[in-house]
Amino acid sequence: MLFNSFEFLFVFLPATLLVYYLLRHWVAHHAALVALTIASLIFYSWWDIRYLPLLLGSIVINHLLGLVIANHRTQPWLAIGIIANLASIGLFKYADFFVGNVNSVAGTAIPEPHFTLPLAISFFTFQQISFLVDVARKHAKPGSLTGHALFVSFFPQLIAGPIVRHDQIAPQYDDAKRKDDLAENIGVGLSIFAIGLAKKVLLADNMEPFAASAFGAAARGDELGLLEAWTGALAYSFQIFFDFSGYSDMAIGLGRMFGYRLPINFNAPYRAVSVIDFWRRWHITLSRFLRDYLYIPLGGGRNGLVRRMINVAIVMLLGGLWHGAAWTFVVWGGLHGLGLAWCHMLNRFFPNGLFSKARWLSIGITFLFVTIAWVFFRAESFDAAWRVLAGMAGLNGVGNSVGDEPFIAIVIGLAIVWGLPDTVSIFRNVLDRMTLETARVEFQKGWRWSPGPWTATGLAFLLFLAIVNAWTTAEFIYYNF
Structure with missing residues (x-):
């Protein structure tokens, strides 16, 4: 459902606001959260209900993994969770890209699966990965299944971001005593x-x-x-x-x-x-995700200028591929990687x-x-x-x-x-x-x-x-x- 469509503007949004505030003020905060979650799932299903089970499965599996990571040894389960999430996005988004490149290099004729790309899979997959990593780092707690479902599916940011961290939004969902200035x-x-x-x-x-x-x-x-x-x-x-x-x-x-x-x-x-400044302003939450969950674990800028440039290049190549399964996106990411590396080098000689x-x-x-x-x-x-x-x-x-x-x-x-x-x-x-x-x-x-x-x-x-x-x-x- 598009934000600029008449069914959203004149039916879905007014009805959801009305039900949410009525439940929150006259029934219970939790009931309002449940209603908002259901509305978000309806919003997602409007385009193609066949992929609703994928979203629900992602919510349930990652919530269970979060509970296990929070209460048991983190490393094996965190690795399993990250691999499972990447496998999901890899299957639906990159299967044709991978098979096509294998056929081109090896001269094979493996048929491409042609999976339909599930709406928002890139965004909710990154949110799930950030959740699991933050739980492992003790920066977030799993909370309730309802809270996790709303964290992933909240319709304003489900389709194209921002990529929200669990500790940014979960405390707001849990705050039953919050007084609304309607x-x-x-x-x-x-x-x-x-x-x-x-x-x-x-x-x-x-x-x-x-x-x-x-x-x-x-x-x-x-x-x-x-x-x-x-x-x-x-x-x-x-x-x-x-x-x-x-x-x-x-x-x-x-x-x-x-x-x-x-x-x-x-x-x-x-x-x-500068290009550095551009990525502090464009898709800010994706930039922060790539910085905190990929660039810094790779070593960031701690090991000299050359290593920093290599890490920047890796991050931006993968960031380009995240946007689309085509080499043109990889080149776009690579150009920005070169731009970032060039700006970091210039900053060494021209700090201002x-x-x-x-x-x-x-x-x-x-x-x-x-x-x-x-x-x-x-x-x-x-x-x-x-x-x-x-x-x-x-x-x-x-x-x-x-x-x-x-x-x-x-x-x-x-x-x-x-x-x-x-x-x-x-x-x-x-x-x-x-x-x-x-x-x-x-x-x-x-x-x-x-x-x-x-x-x-x-x-x-x-x-x-x-x-x-x-x-x-x-x-x-x-x-x-």
Whole structure:
């Protein structure tokens, strides 16, 4: 079920909010949690109920493993749990990729299984792994089965994050004495949700045709001129920015409507002054997961610059593969690994940054690097990616005019990401410390949210525009991962 669909906006969300608060205030806190868990499972099943047993099995098995790890020897059971979770994602997401590569290398003709990718498997699998590791490290306790089920399946963050740690959300679920300020929860949550919905429907979905035109032409084998290639690449940069930023806002807003604080997952990444800074701002919870559960166990930066660069490269190659079972994603991750390694090396010689007195230049170079790397992320094949990059390099000439609309859209995108404060900066005064702890970068100046008639009128109008334009109900890009 899409956040921007009418069945979600006018049926599922109002009904779930009503039932949750009625049960919590008039029956029992636990009953409200059970109802919210059931609603989340219905939300997940809406797309394809056949994969509900997979989600339920993951919840039950990992909860039992958590209990065993907490009360017995940890190492063997932790290894079993991690292997089981990785085997699950490997079977459904990477089986075709593995078989196809074996056939290419060995010249065999093993049939590919063509499993349908279960929705959100990448996200809930990483959450389960973080849970087991944190239990083994004594950073988390298994709790109840209901609490674990809601930790995994809570619908605002189930499909595309943020990747929530057990110790971030479980204490909130267990707090039966929490006093809800219903007006504040709905007011703040709906405001953040409205901004996210507008980003998705009014911005991301309107950038998509310009990106699809260029990358589609490249996939068909057409040569792209300079204008078409750069228009497509920049349009996709802004499409994925507003798409994922919009989803992240909606997840935070929906969680807040129910009184729960989810961690920030997105904070003005196109204002980053380096690739290191970019990954502190883009998909923040994934970056922290890769850092804490892969980079640091590999040794992090403790064994010199060369070893740090190797560890960074390994992490980003695997991070690229996490996004999709294709070598183009691996190359995208590898490019970011090289970018991170280069920035770490520069920091040894220029602690304040290479262009410390020209911040705008650092931002521009980082944005240019990220945009070029996105070509491999978006392209359907290496051939298509090379055609786009060849066009961007001007190897096919200037090309034909692409019209005024793409340029207007790109200028609007630039004005918003570089001229307006990001959502976390707008709402920083009403977001609690736990929510903000992942966003450890400076906040942008500008408008701050505060309750009042003008705020309500403006956000109501924005929500109205978004809903009126939501009839296409396009999927979020990260639903594919």
